[in-house]
Amino acid sequence: MDQLLLISEIVNVVLFLMVVGWLVARILGKWKTTKIAAEKPQAKIPDKTETKPPTAKQPPKPSRSEAITLLATLQREARFVDFIKEPLDSYSDAQIGAAVRDVHRDCAKVLDRLFAIQPMVNQEEDSPVEVPAGFDAGRFRLTGNVVGDPPFHGRLVHHGWEATEVRLPAWSGTQLSVRVVAPVEVELA
Amino acid sequence: MSTSREKNTAKFILGFDLGTTNSVLAYAPLDAENPQVELLALPQLVSSGTVESRTMLASFAYLANPNEAVGGVLDLPWTKQRDFAVGEYARRQGAVVPDRTVGAAKSWLAYSRVDRHQPILPWGAAESVAKISPVTASQRYLEHIVAVWQELHPEAPVAEQLVVLTVPASFDASARELTREAALAAGLPQDLVLLEEPQAAVYAWLADRGDRWRRALKLGDTLLVCDVGGGTTDLTLVTVADDSGELVLRRMAVGNHLLVGGDNMDLALAHFVAGRFAEKGTKLDPWQSVALWHSCRNAKESLLATEGATSDQYPISVLGRGSRLIGGTVTTEVDRLSVGQILVDGFFPHCKVSDRPARRMASGFRELGLPYETDTAITRHLAAFLQAHGPAPGQPVRPTHVLFNGGVFKADILRHRLLEVLGEWFSNDADNQAPQMLEGSHDLDHAVARGAAYYGWAKHRGGLRIRGGTARAYYVGIETAGLAVPGAPRPLKALCVVPNGMEEGTETDVPSDEIGLIVGEPAQFRFFSSSTRKNDRPGELLASWSLDELDETDSLETTLSAAEGAEDDYAAVRFLSRITELGVLELWCVSTKNNSRWKLEFSVREDAGAE
Numbered sequence: 161m162d163q164l165l166l167i168s169e170i171v172n173v174v175l176f177l178m179v180v181g182w183l184v185a186r187i188l189g190k191w192k193t194t195k196i197a198a199e200k201p202q203a204k205i206p207d208k209t210e211t212k213p214p215t216a217k218q219p220p221k222p223s224r225s226e227a228i229t230l231l232a233t234l235q236r237e238a239r240f241v242d243f244i245k246e247p248l249d250s251y252s253d254a255q256i257g258a259a260v261r262d263v264h265r266d267c268a269k270v271l272d273r274l275f276a277i278q279p280m281v282n283q284e285e286d287s288p289v290e291v292p293a294g295f296d297a298g299r300f301r302l303t304g305n306v307v308g309d310p311p312f313h314g315r316l317v318h319h320g321w322e323a324t325e326v327r328l329p330a331w332s333g334t335q336l337s338v339r340v341v342a343p344v345e346v347e348l349a
Numbered sequence: 350m351s352t353s354r355e356k357n358t359a360k361f362i363l364g365f366d367l368g369t370t371n372s373v374l375a376y377a378p379l380d381a382e383n384p385q386v387e388l389l390a391l392p393q394l395v396s397s398g399t400v401e402s403r404t405m406l407a408s409f410a411y412l413a414n415p416n417e418a419v420g421g422v423l424d425l426p427w428t429k430q431r432d433f434a435v436g437e438y439a440r441r442q443g444a445v446v447p448d449r450t451v452g453a454a455k456s457w458l459a460y461s462r463v464d465r466h467q468p469i470l471p472w473g474a475a476e477s478v479a480k481i482s483p484v485t486a487s488q489r490y491l492e493h494i495v496a497v498w499q500e501l502h503p504e505a506p507v508a509e510q511l512v513v514l515t516v517p518a519s520f521d522a523s524a525r526e527l528t529r530e531a532a533l534a535a536g537l538p539q540d541l542v543l544l545e546e547p548q549a550a551v552y553a554w555l556a557d558r559g560d561r562w563r564r565a566l567k568l569g570d571t572l573l574v575c576d577v578g579g580g581t582t583d584l585t586l587v588t589v590a591d592d593s594g595e596l597v598l599r600r601m602a603v604g605n606h607l608l609v610g611g612d613n614m615d616l617a618l619a620h621f622v623a624g625r626f627a628e629k630g631t632k633l634d635p636w637q638s639v640a641l642w643h644s645c646r647n648a649k650e651s652l653l654a655t656e657g658a659t660s661d662q663y664p665i666s667v668l669g670r671g672s673r674l675i676g677g678t679v680t681t682e683v684d685r686l687s688v689g690q691i692l693v694d695g696f697f698p699h700c701k702v703s704d705r706p707a708r709r710m711a712s713g714f715r716e717l718g719l720p721y722e723t724d725t726a727i728t729r730h731l732a733a734f735l736q737a738h739g740p741a742p743g744q745p746v747r748p749t750h751v752l753f754n755g756g757v758f759k760a761d762i763l764r765h766r767l768l769e770v771l772g773e774w775f776s777n778d779a780d781n782q783a784p785q786m787l788e789g790s791h792d793l794d795h796a797v798a799r800g801a802a803y804y805g806w807a808k809h810r811g812g813l814r815i816r817g818g819t820a821r822a823y824y825v826g827i828e829t830a831g832l833a834v835p836g837a838p839r840p841l842k843a844l845c846v847v848p849n850g851m852e853e854g855t856e857t858d859v860p861s862d863e864i865g866l867i868v869g870e871p872a873q874f875r876f877f878s879s880s881t882r883k884n885d886r887p888g889e890l891l892a893s894w895s896l897d898e899l900d901e902t903d904s905l906e907t908t909l910s911a912a913e914g915a916e917d918d919y920a921a922v923r924f925l926s927r928i929t930e931l932g933v934l935e936l937w938c939v940s941t942k943n944n945s946r947w948k949l950e951f952s953v954r955e956d957a958g959a960e
Contacts (some may be wrong), residue, residue: 229399232396232399233395233399233401236395236396239668239674242672242674243674243675245672246672246673246674246675246676248675250676251675251676255675255676256675258664258666258675258678258680259666259669259674259675259678261664262644262647262666262668263668263674265647327401327402329395329396329399329400330399330400330401330426331399331400332398332399332400332422332424333397333399333420333421333422334398334420334421334422337398337420343397347636
């Protein structure tokens, strides 16, 4: 019974990760199309060698990909990257389950706060649903026997998810940290 | 009432809630027909170099090491080159760099044993940390909110708006004055109004109810406002009275400043869970202990929720600290029953209305630091409060309704327990109903700021106001004349200068013998307050009082400038007290010979370390 619960929990997390991945891709895609010009000057990001930033001229304010900002937020508040980057092979389901609960809760909080994600259709899945004439192809995915003209009548398979807000944090760090998802942490005695 | 005094440039009413752990700003446009109270989204650093909006500004300040504060990582949209941070990032840093993090500055404001103008926070931090004073810390939180407002509303400068700032009802005149000082330094206007937090919570409820409040409360009802925040508990009684045919609300009593709140509950739970870990042989390091405290904060709500619980056991984990998250995670299970006992019975135990909180042990040496309550039982503090304000000894005040405020009461079980205990004290009988919770929606985190904005709106546009005047009576210490005995202090008497319930916008002469002061030298008076002595009139001289009746606060002082044409270097004065329209207490020495008068000021500085 416990095993089953754990497995369902893991399945939940995997589903959830897919959603996050999809969101990241979406934001990244949007960002690319709209901000491509802004990105050009810093296409070459300084590597780890000690390149001193020019002090005489006011350097342009470094800007960071919003996808990195989202990842950094999920890592900071929910340890998301730590969790995904850790190989699961050597752990029992119980060990994974213990960690998942916290990661899951905190990821959900971040998504709620930054995107206020809501189902797009307020209807039970499996119930009959109508796709109106002139529907937006980006808002509906039709499967099965797609013939004729809308309105279409079918069965709701997935209610969809939509970010009802986008409130990503603003970032004001240094040029060398534009790709940092989590900084090195050092405890001083 | 005082519309003539009000600025005609004001477009908004701003309600500031400067909280012990979180601060909030609610605002409403003045020209709206109905009060439309909104919360200001507050951008703040949530991590180094990362700014995000929240509805609450965490009331913490992080004083960064100069090497950390480079490259603009502590910048905000409106300010550059910062070497400190306030808000969520500062709160988080408190867990990992406690020596550089200021918290609970507000509780320090009310603590008269230290000089609140001196850089003493973070308390006990190393010499190398550039500390700040409790007043400065409060100023920085308010400055942050003011800056956010200015960014959003450049057309409506804060200094030109109508501003209400809330303070705990239990704050005495000196703590209020310090709050005012921080507020003025942060750019709030001179005519800012201080409003007691429990009253603000009532205003928030009134705003939500509109005229329907008359259906919920009737003449003679007594409302208990029970406000349990992160670090403090504030109790207030409001009665429904009749004023020439109109129902009015009157604030009847306020409790003492109690340093017990939600943080104590999280800590108690963490302590218990740490014990469970220890039983399993897992020893938590300091970082894990802090992480556990945060886990417990998160777990508290689900643990206390009685509905939807699928099992009696609840797992609590502390995630691994390094990048090996799963491998480093330690976990244990707690059963809901024990947690219920720790939190519900620990903080809201069943008790008798005649019970008293356990007293703090008196000892010759007491480490300075905030005087946290020894007894965490909020119900026993409540019993003592109701007893202290009853019509006669042994007869507690009987509230008819309860209004809850503060994040702690998000847990149904705690609200129910408090009502249950009140029900045991005041059981149903033919004439009386057990105290009921006030109906209506309750926004426990933001009610105080919302209520403050609504109050300002009602004050401006005309609306129901809670009356009550000062929550305390105030006394000046007078040394009695007589032959001096070497080594023995002269007996001290307490002269009542402000009666309990003195209304805003009034002043009173204090009848007394003439008091002799030396011109050109500072004169200093010890100053006391009482929230329980209700019948003392101005001029009454107390020769003795019990320890818990009168609280000593910062002393008052003034320097008598040589009055024009005065022959003596000695002036005979009497006192005059005023409560301004804005609720500020002023005490004056008035010459009995001519019209000269000198205002007494709190001498917070002189008092420090006097203990």
